[in-house]
Amino acid sequence: MRVLVTGGTGIIGSLTGRKLAERGHAVRLFDVAPDPAAAARAGAVDVVRGDVLSFADVGAALEGVDAVVHLAYSLGEASNRSPYSASRLNVEGTATVLEAARLFGVQRVVLASSIAVYGPDDAYAPEELPLCEDAATRLAPGMPLYGAGKLYLEQLARIYRTTHGLLTAGLRPSPVYGPGGVRGVSGWLNGIVEKAVAGDRVTVDRGDARINLVHVEDVAEQFARLVELDAAAFPDRWFFNTGGDATTMRGFAALLQEIVPEARVEVVANGERDVAGLASQVCGGALAELIGYERRYDLEAGLRAHVDALRRRTQPRPIP
Numbered sequence: 639m640r641v642l643v644t645g646g647t648g649i650i651g652s653l654t655g656r657k658l659a660e661r662g663h664a665v666r667l668f669d670v671a672p673d674p675a676a677a678a679r680a681g682a683v684d685v686v687r688g689d690v691l692s693f694a695d696v697g698a699a700l701e702g703v704d705a706v707v708h709l710a711y712s713l714g715e716a717s718n719r720s721p722y723s724a725s726r727l728n729v730e731g732t733a734t735v736l737e738a739a740r741l742f743g744v745q746r747v748v749l750a751s752s753i754a755v756y757g758p759d760d761a762y763a764p765e766e767l768p769l770c771e772d773a774a775t776r777l778a779p780g781m782p783l784y785g786a787g788k789l790y791l792e793q794l795a796r797i798y799r800t801t802h803g804l805l806t807a808g809l810r811p812s813p814v815y816g817p818g819g820v821r822g823v824s825g826w827l828n829g830i831v832e833k834a835v836a837g838d839r840v841t842v843d844r845g846d847a848r849i850n851l852v853h854v855e856d857v858a859e860q861f862a863r864l865v866e867l868d869a870a871a872f873p874d875r876w877f878f879n880t881g882g883d884a885t886t887m888r889g890f891a892a893l894l895q896e897i898v899p900e901a902r903v904e905v906v907a908n909g910e911r912d913v914a915g916l917a918s919q920v921c922g923g924a925l926a927e928l929i930g931y932e933r934r935y936d937l938e939a940g941l942r943a944h945v946d947a948l949r950r951r952t953q954p955r956p957i958p
């Protein structure tokens with residue numbers, strides 16, 4: 639299959655691209671600002687510079703493509719800081735990709751939504767938790783434009799599928815951690831782990847906040863499997879939670895301190911309930927059943943893998 643990944647050199651796109659390429663698909667990473675390090679990590683892929691806001695760029699990149707993974711988006715709290723450009727990228731950019739895919743005869747588009755479409759745990763009755771896909775979408779109050787854009791994206795996907803015959807589906811990832819995170823919550827978490835591994839003093843703020851975390855390897859595998867899933871197997875539901883592990887930022891810091899004993903991790907807590915209003919109790923069973931894949935990494939295994947990957951990167955190469 640020939641697959642185009644928009645936002646392709648981000649943390650999720652580069653790994654999704656690598657997984658698909660390793661399975662024999664021809665992968666093209668499409669990014670407005672391709673990150674050479676992420677492109678190198680993705681392995682045997684084609685990388686093109688382009689903007690999802692440009693119909694010409696997207697159309698040219700779609701030449702011969704069978705499936706699109708649409709990830710380009712303005713992340714969480716950054717959307718609050720730049721509402722105009724974020725609205726264009728998140729809404730118009732998504733519509734451009736879907737419309738171009740329809741016109742160019744692409745067979746399927748897999749998209750990234752987010753658990754930011756739900757509200758925080760406190761917005762639900764205890765018996766409504768964990769939040770499954772049919773829970774009310776109340777939006778994370780700390781990132782309302784981001785979450786509202788994801789709801790709009792889900793509706794665009796639904797209309798392109800029901801009215802225009804394009805097979806669409808997607809994920810609602812929990813906050814993603816792992817090496818390569820630069821922006822948003824992934825950048826924040828990766829920054830904490832990088833400092834700990836480097837032996838620098840690191841402060842973890844929002845210590846009391848509850849959070850749900852999923853390792854990037856699992857999310858990339860979930861996206862790759864949606865790309866490969868038999869078209870006949872797609873149910874009437876469009877967007878699925880990735881699932882993840884619930885913890886607090888204090889719990890994350892304690893685990894990091896245990897895995898990196900030499901780290902100097904300090905926690906600052908002020909009774910925060912959550913991170914930017916994101917839910918911490920979400921389920922992931924429906925997706926696991928659909929794609930036949932249970933997440934490989936619980937938080938401890940995932941954080942160990944994250945630390946190991948950073949240690950490998952910082953070790954000097956042997957002299958040949």
Ligand SMILES: NC(=O)c1ccc[n+]([C@@H]2O[C@H](COP(=O)([O-])OP(=O)(O)OC[C@H]3O[C@@H](n4cnc5c(N)ncnc54)[C@H](O)[C@@H]3O)[C@@H](O)[C@H]2O)c1
Nearest residue numbers: 645647648649650669670689690709710711750811813814
């Ligand atoms: N990382 C998370 O915690 C998380 C959680 C839930 C959902 N998601 C969603 O997953 C998707 C990917 O997230 P990520 O963490 O890999 O993001 P990222 O910021 O690491 O990557 C996004 C990429 O999109 C590119 N991009 C930005 N504007 C573009 C444009 N106009 N045209 C083409 N490319 C453009 C950026 O250069 C960047 O490489 C996003 O839609 C995000 O909302 C991420």
